[in-house]
Amino acid sequence: xxxxxxxxxxxxxxxxxxxxxxxxxxxxxxxxxxxxxxxxxxxxxxxxxxxxxxxxxxxxxxxxx
Numbered sequence: 001x002x003x004x005x006x007x008x009x010x011x012x013x014x015x016x017x018x019x020x021x022x023x024x025x026x027x028x029x030x031x032x033x034x035x036x037x038x039x040x041x042x043x044x045x046x047x048x049x050x051x052x053x054x055x056x057x058x059x060x061x062x063x064x065x
Contacts, residue, residue, distance in 0.1 A: 020065040 029051055035043040058065050 017064060 029048060032043070032048045032051075036045055036048055055065070057063075
């Protein structure tokens with residue numbers, strides 16, 4: 001077996017960015033919006049609005065979620 005190259009381990013630490021914005025826009029918010037549109041009990045527009053406000057704030061302040 002070959003040996004792993006040292007450069008794989010001797011480099012600056014790099015982060016991993018979770019695709020939270022995509023998850024919120026496509027998954028979570030889509031499901032919440034369908035529930036609000038279907039007028040399901042105990043699902044209010046404010047539940048959908050809050051994540052959108054957070055995403056917009058992050059966009060305006062150049063913050064990655």
